Amino acid sequence: MTDRRLLRLAVAGLMLVASALVQAASGGPLQQAGNDLGDQASLQRGAQLFTNYCAGCHSLKYLRYSRMAADLGLSEDQVQASLNFSGAAIGEHITTPMPAAAEKWFGKLPPDLSLVARVRGEDWLYTYLVSFYQDEKAALGWNNQLYPNVSMPNALWELQGLQRPVLAAEADETGNKAVVGLELAAPGAMEPAQFKQAARDITNFLSYAAEPAALKRHSLGVWVILFLAVFTLLAWLLKREYWKDVH
Numbered sequence: 001m002t003d004r005r006l007l008r009l010a011v012a013g014l015m016l017v018a019s020a021l022v023q024a025a026s027g028g029p030l031q032q033a034g035n036d037l038g039d040q041a042s043l044q045r046g047a048q049l050f051t052n053y054c055a056g057c058h059s060l061k062y063l064r065y066s067r068m069a070a071d072l073g074l075s076e077d078q079v080q081a082s083l084n085f086s087g088a089a090i091g092e093h094i095t096t097p098m099p100a101a102a103e104k105w106f107g108k109l110p111p112d113l114s115l116v117a118r119v120r121g122e123d124w125l126y127t128y129l130v131s132f133y134q135d136e137k138a139a140l141g142w143n144n145q146l147y148p149n150v151s152m153p154n155a156l157w158e159l160q161g162l163q164r165p166v167l168a169a170e171a172d173e174t175g176n177k178a179v180v181g182l183e184l185a186a187p188g189a190m191e192p193a194q195f196k197q198a199a200r201d202i203t204n205f206l207s208y209a210a211e212p213a214a215l216k217r218h219s220l221g222v223w224v225i226l227f228l229a230v231f232t233l234l235a236w237l238l239k240r241e242y243w244k245d246v247h
Helices: 003-025 040-053 065-072 076-082 102-106 116-120 122-129 192-210 213-243
Strands: 060-064 132-134 142-144 161-167 179-187
Touching: 040 065, 040 192, 060 065, 060 192, 065 076, 065 192, 116 122, 116 192, 122 192, 132 179, 192 213
Parallel strands: 132 161
Antiparallel strands: 132 142, 161 179
């Protein structure tokens, strides 16, 4: 076995170990988000869910209302009437109406979510949204299987319902039983399948918000590939013409 192949195997092994450690530290394996930036209806639903359930605390400071309207196929009136509750002008960034005094209440302002999908990844974000459960020991009465001891309530509990943890049969070395799953204790306004779609819509919208140019880039990608295919054909025909008399 060559040194290069040994190096590749070592790197692959380290990546698998690192992936396992990340999953263990974050509360288990990630669920597939299955989001699609080409699904405009999903982006519109995600924008509505975000502004109704998330924008009260979290901002998107790198995205303007006008840009969102243009990209998502919405009119200025639709955005101002249904998606803008901060009183900002259509050309301003998406901010939160939460007052600055909130830092004294919580000890820290809720983070801006402009880039959360790029930092964490879509699968992590989706799994996080569906992994909240009630926890009497937590300060806010909520915990998260993916992100244990999260200092945030479940803003979507009315839609999802109330989940409770399924604990391991045996306690660990600290005397605590690990959370191995979640089960629905009380239904919400949505059926479980509907809520999972809502979580995908929010994930899809935040993925768009992290890189709005991706929509245009994806649409241009087809034309770029088509151009390269035509150019390759022309280059091959030209090469054959030049070398047809060379033996």
